[in-house]
Amino acid sequence: MTTPLLQVSDLQVFYGKVEALHSVAIQVGAGQIVTVIGPNGAGKSTMLNAIAGALPSNGAIKGKVLLDAHDLGGMAIEKRVARGMCLVPEKRELFSSMRVEDNLLLGSYRRYQAGEKNYADQLQVVFELFPRLLERRNQEAGTLSGGERQMLALGRALMAKPQLLMLDEPSLGLAPLIVKEIFHIIQRLKQTGVAILLVEQNARAALQVADYAYVLETGEIALQGPAAELAHDQRVIDTYLGLA
Numbered sequence: 044m045t046t047p048l049l050q051v052s053d054l055q056v057f058y059g060k061v062e063a064l065h066s067v068a069i070q071v072g073a074g075q076i077v078t079v080i081g082p083n084g085a086g087k088s089t090m091l092n093a094i095a096g097a098l099p100s101n102g103a104i105k106g107k108v109l110l111d112a113h114d115l116g117g118m119a120i121e122k123r124v125a126r127g128m129c130l131v132p133e134k135r136e137l138f139s140s141m142r143v144e145d146n147l148l149l150g151s152y153r154r155y156q157a158g159e160k161n162y163a164d165q166l167q168v169v170f171e172l173f174p175r176l177l178e179r180r181n182q183e184a185g186t187l188s189g190g191e192r193q194m195l196a197l198g199r200a201l202m203a204k205p206q207l208l209m210l211d212e213p214s215l216g217l218a219p220l221i222v223k224e225i226f227h228i229i230q231r232l233k234q235t236g237v238a239i240l241l242v243e244q245n246a247r248a249a250l251q252v253a254d255y256a257y258v259l260e261t262g263e264i265a266l267q268g269p270a271a272e273l274a275h276d277q278r279v280i281d282t283y284l285g286l287a
């Protein structure tokens with residue numbers, strides 16, 4: 044069996060005395076889409092932030108996070124980016140008064156710093172994936188629509204050429220048509236070879252694009268399996284997929 048790209052084991056996170064994650068174990072294979080679904084407050088963002096090295100300062104972490112078999116324990120966020128993981132946070136965190144293209148270029152800053160001559164080449168790849176960003180390359184990021192902002196956040200993460208992209212609720216607050224477009228883009232991203240760890244409340248759409256899925260409930264993995272199987276699990280249907 045090949046070693047998974049991301050291996051998380053016995054992950055625990057505490058905010059003060061409160062345990063937000065309890066012994067979480069997940070894996071993502073190279074080039075796979077893996078989704079983590081679950082209700083509000085289950086600990087999904089906490090899990091992504093812990094993996095990315097981006098926990099708030101009152102969060103304490105135990106357990107192992109391996110990327111490509113390298114232990115990331117205690118490693119700073121920018122070193123994790125250099126190792127090939129990139130988080131697109133729920134709040135997108137764009138630079139509103141900067142142009143779209145400059146926001147994208149910031150995503151390749153680490154590669155620029157590392158002396159990579161062709162750090163900006165990836166811009167063409169991103170513009171091919173997101174023609175809308177090419178049209179708006181000179182527009183200030185703060186003037187973009189919600190969907191365009193999510194595209195820019197995704198594009199900026201791709202500028203770092205990650206092996207693993209972690210997406211925190213990419214469909215949050217977007218209109219249904221735009222949500223469809225975002226999930227379509229996620230499928231296209233998979234074709235570029237990047238692995239994706241997708242946290243979503245839109246369980247139906249997430250299970251459609253994912254290879255494997257975990258259900259996180261009150262800080263613990265309650266259920267897991269191939270996404271197509273979980274989509275037919277009666278408990279998942281009743282709790283997360285509703286009647287529609």
Ligand code: ATP
Pocket residue numbers: 058063081082083084085086087088089090099101102244
């Ligand atoms: P949502 O879908 O609503 O974003 P989530 O599944 O991503 O929820 P988290 O945001 O990870 O859940 O929160 C998990 C638990 O940890 C919640 O009870 C939350 O109130 C708590 N929590 C999150 N961040 C902090 C923090 N910085 N300090 C204290 N408690 C926190």
